Amino acid sequence: MSNRVLMKGNEAIAEAAIRAGCRHYFGYPITPQTEIMHYMALRMPEVDGVMVQAESEVAAINMVYGAAAAGARVMTTSSSPGISLKQEGFSYIAGAELPAVVVNIVRAGPGLGGILPAQGDYFQATKGGGHGDYRNVVLAPASVQELYELTVEAFNIADRYRVLTMILGDGTLGQMMEPVLFRDEEPVETCEKSWATTGTRGRREHNTIQSIYIEADALERLNNTLQAKYRLIAQREVRAETVNCEGAEIILTAFGTCSRICKNVIRQAAQIGIKVGLVRPITLWPFPDRAVAAAAAQPSVKALLDIELNAGQMVEDVRLAVNGIRPVHFYGRTGGNLPTQQEILDQIQVLARS
Amino acid sequence: MEFSILLAGFGGQGVLSAGKFIATAALLEGKEVSWLPSYGPEMRGGTANCSVIVSDNPIGSPILNAADVLIALNGPSLDKFTRLVKPGGLILADSSLVHAVPARQDIRFIPVPASSMASEAGNMTFAAVILLGCLAAATECFGRDSFEKALYDALPARHHHLIPKEMAIFDQGATFAAP
Amino acid sequence: MEEKVFSRTRGLTGKPFHYCPGCTHGIIHRLIAETLSELDILDTAIGVSPVGCTYNNYEYFACDMIQAAHGRAPAVATGVKRVLPGSMVFTYQGDGDLAAIGTAEIVHAAARGEKICTFFVNNAVYGMTSGQMAPTTLLGQKTTTSPFGRSAAVQGYPINVSEMLATLQGAVFIERVAVNSVRNINRAKQAIRKAFKVQQAGLGFAMVEILSTCPTNWGKDPVSALKWVDEAMIRQYPLGVFRGQEIEVGD
Numbered sequence: 001m002s003n004r005v006l007m008k009g010n011e012a013i014a015e016a017a018i019r020a021g022c023r024h025y026f027g028y029p030i031t032p033q034t035e036i037m038h039y040m041a042l043r044m045p046e047v048d049g050v051m052v053q054a055e056s057e058v059a060a061i062n063m064v065y066g067a068a069a070a071g072a073r074v075m076t077t078s079s080s081p082g083i084s085l086k087q088e089g090f091s092y093i094a095g096a097e098l099p100a101v102v103v104n105i106v107r108a109g110p111g112l113g114g115i116l117p118a119q120g121d122y123f124q125a126t127k128g129g130g131h132g133d134y135r136n137v138v139l140a141p142a143s144v145q146e147l148y149e150l151t152v153e154a155f156n157i158a159d160r161y162r163v164l165t166m167i168l169g170d171g172t173l174g175q176m177m178e179p180v181l182f183r184d185e186e187p188v189e190t191c192e193k194s195w196a197t198t199g200t201r202g203r204r205e206h207n208t209i210q211s212i213y214i215e216a217d218a219l220e221r222l223n224n225t226l227q228a229k230y231r232l233i234a235q236r237e238v239r240a241e242t243v244n245c246e247g248a249e250i251i252l253t254a255f256g257t258c259s260r261i262c263k264n265v266i267r268q269a270a271q272i273g274i275k276v277g278l279v280r281p282i283t284l285w286p287f288p289d290r291a292v293a294a295a296a297a298q299p300s301v302k303a304l305l306d307i308e309l310n311a312g313q314m315v316e317d318v319r320l321a322v323n324g325i326r327p328v329h330f331y332g333r334t335g336g337n338l339p340t341q342q343e344i345l346d347q348i349q350v351l352a353r354s
Numbered sequence: 355m356e357f358s359i360l361l362a363g364f365g366g367q368g369v370l371s372a373g374k375f376i377a378t379a380a381l382l383e384g385k386e387v388s389w390l391p392s393y394g395p396e397m398r399g400g401t402a403n404c405s406v407i408v409s410d411n412p413i414g415s416p417i418l419n420a421a422d423v424l425i426a427l428n429g430p431s432l433d434k435f436t437r438l439v440k441p442g443g444l445i446l447a448d449s450s451l452v453h454a455v456p457a458r459q460d461i462r463f464i465p466v467p468a469s470s471m472a473s474e475a476g477n478m479t480f481a482a483v484i485l486l487g488c489l490a491a492a493t494e495c496f497g498r499d500s501f502e503k504a505l506y507d508a509l510p511a512r513h514h515h516l517i518p519k520e521m522a523i524f525d526q527g528a529t530f531a532a533p
Numbered sequence: 534m535e536e537k538v539f540s541r542t543r544g545l546t547g548k549p550f551h552y553c554p555g556c557t558h559g560i561i562h563r564l565i566a567e568t569l570s571e572l573d574i575l576d577t578a579i580g581v582s583p584v585g586c587t588y589n590n591y592e593y594f595a596c597d598m599i600q601a602a603h604g605r606a607p608a609v610a611t612g613v614k615r616v617l618p619g620s621m622v623f624t625y626q627g628d629g630d631l632a633a634i635g636t637a638e639i640v641h642a643a644a645r646g647e648k649i650c651t652f653f654v655n656n657a658v659y660g661m662t663s664g665q666m667a668p669t670t671l672l673g674q675k676t677t678t679s680p681f682g683r684s685a686a687v688q689g690y691p692i693n694v695s696e697m698l699a700t701l702q703g704a705v706f707i708e709r710v711a712v713n714s715v716r717n718i719n720r721a722k723q724a725i726r727k728a729f730k731v732q733q734a735g736l737g738f739a740m741v742e743i744l745s746t747c748p749t750n751w752g753k754d755p756v757s758a759l760k761w762v763d764e765a766m767i768r769q770y771p772l773g774v775f776r777g778q779e780i781e782v783g784d
């Protein structure tokens with residue numbers, strides 16, 4: 001344990017990216033994630049990498065598009081308003097089937113909102129955001145250690161399926177420090193990118209990277225390919241953590257920072273004789289329907305309570321997964337406020353008594 | 355054992371760094387730690403605070419609903435956060451800047467004239483170190499040796515020559531913890 | 534005995550162009566493709582296609598090609614060049630793409646001195662979307678969105694992109710050419726060649742602005758369109774080198 005280092009969440013993301021083989025980073029400053037950029041500015045030159053401060057989030061995501069097309073492991077990071085600007089690029093990246101990693105350290109919205117932590121970008125992250133029928137893989141870490149591990153994994157998933165993989169954090173996770181234990185060797189998957197536009201180098205016909213298909217049949221073929229890929233991802237990449245669910249009366253569902261608060265609530269509830277479990281989705285897309293459904297289906301369960309830093313977004317996926325077999329309730333805070341343990345416990349007590 | 359500390363003061367008083375020293379020292383002792391800063395407008399002056407949790411077990415939420423210890427480096431911080439201190443908890447205040455006394459009987463209050471002592475020692479950043487000396491002596495949060503090692507770990511090499519002086523002032527802070 | 538004196542450059546794939554009769558995009562494509570072939574950089578070249586009439590010129594150029602979002606080609610090219618510094622990266626952009634929606638991207642790519650070439654095709658109108666006013670539409674010019682002629686009071690003034698970018702230190706070579714006569718076409722070829730040489734030498738950002746025709750949306754026959762370039766466009770957009778006159782690139 002002696003080689004654990006105390007690190008900010010944002011710095012752990014940056015270091016993880018470098019350890020995953022990312023040598024190209026493009027970004028635009030925005031609170032509360034700018035430490036990622038600061039770290040990259042210092043660290044990239046040490047590994048012969050490149051950090052470009054772009055003129056806008058729009059430019060940054062298009063630099064990512066170019067770098068990914070050229071075959072690189074590439075990342076951009078931002079926070080909510082900046083992520084909105086990048087949506088155009090996300091859609092093109094999906095259409096062109098490029099691998100890329102994007103980090104959203106979410107702040108409170110809508111509009112310019114505030115810089116405090118929130119989870120109001122769940123819909124945007126998991127349901128699209130940009131135009132067209134596409135999906136991004138969305139990973140939701142809940143600790144600095146997980147920010148590191150899931151960032152490394154994000155690059156592997158991106159390359160494996162040629163998709164955009166997003167890390168959805170929040171201001172608390174980005175700003176907090178916790179110990180991180182780095183692995184001696186990262187599980188970096190390498191895959192051949194024969195599709196990349198690297199210059200033909202006299203070896204092959206020219207490659208093209210494009211998302212435009214004027215003919216309906218050609219575009220439908222692309223869409224069918226994408227959907228088949230998404231189905232495969234949904235089969236293989238679902239992740240969730242379940243805590244204390246067996247025989248629980250109330251099942252909490254929460255991701256990221258909220259799930260940390262819920263873990264404390266579980267202990268508190270036990271002290272007053274209520275058995276509470278937690279299903280924490282680690283992949284927000286693909287959503288862990290089965291883990292949620294399995295926890296909900298236990299005869300001991302009276303109700304589910306979804307806790308989020310928004311007005312109720314993931315709760316819709318929870319309800320789809322539960323499919324009416326148990327009541328699903330919601331409690332959330334917005335604006336950068338976090339629910340206190342007591343607030344959640346009060347909700348639990350009402351549900352447990354009913 | 356799980357121990358939570360809230361440090362609060364003006365921006366520039368070294369509140370965030372003091373929190374990092376606590377977390378680093380406890381980490382060196384093999385404990386679980388979390389450090390969560392207030393961020394935002396505070397980054398540009400104004401008030402700053404951070405929460406540190408030290409625990410023998412994995413830490414649930416890094417967000418404090420209540421603290422075992424409040425370290426207040428200014429008056430507004432004492433006013434604002436006294437209510438968060440758990441019954442039987444501890445409040446350390448820089449009494450050179452904080453003239454009020456918390457209106458609670460269920461906590462221990464230790465005033466330490468940290469800024470005056472730091473000023474006499476010729477380095478205002480020592481004020482927080484004095485309070486940490488007192489914290490280490492008054493609680494089992496972290497030990498003196500780990501703190502010294504944490505300074506070497508956390509500070510850039512160009513500041514290492516200051517560490518013996520910091521440890522001397524840390525020890526002076528510890529004397530205030532005597533009942 | 535028959536001797537082959539002219540053939541398609543190997544810089545083009547051979548797929549027939551889809552452009553309107555009299556449009557000069559075809560000439561510009563050929564000049565770029567010939568240059569890639571003559572400088573023997575075809576297999577290290579990576580081009581970026583715009584949004585506009587030439588959105589699918591990735592099918593025409595025989596090098597690797599990337600199709601970009603509207604206006605973002607300089608950012609995409611930046612990403613490519615930063616990953617593959619040894620490659621020859623160019624963007625092909627129209628006036629809506631570069632001078633309206635993509636103004637920020639071109640200005641900052643130039644300011645950063647990205648070692649890329651931009652071929653900016655200015656025909657003073659939006660072609661693909663059917664003849665709307667462009668940032669480079671001339672005063673008085675009628676378009677579908679300035680049906681009474683562009684008025685300074687209502688729609689403001691045309692943007693002289695070359696002059697504007699030439700103020701930036703990172704833009705080391707900026708030249709405006711036209712392709713409305715044999716003489717001008719030859720001059721344009723030299724400018725395109727110089728732009729690639731500048732990139733090869735790693736000197737910085739290079740742009741060639743090429744005055745082009747759009748007979749369809751100008752409502753002119755091809756010959757009158759070529760004349761209109763001389764009579765109207767060149768008055769607003771004088772030909773010449775705006776930056777990098779002194780750079781010698783040799784043969």
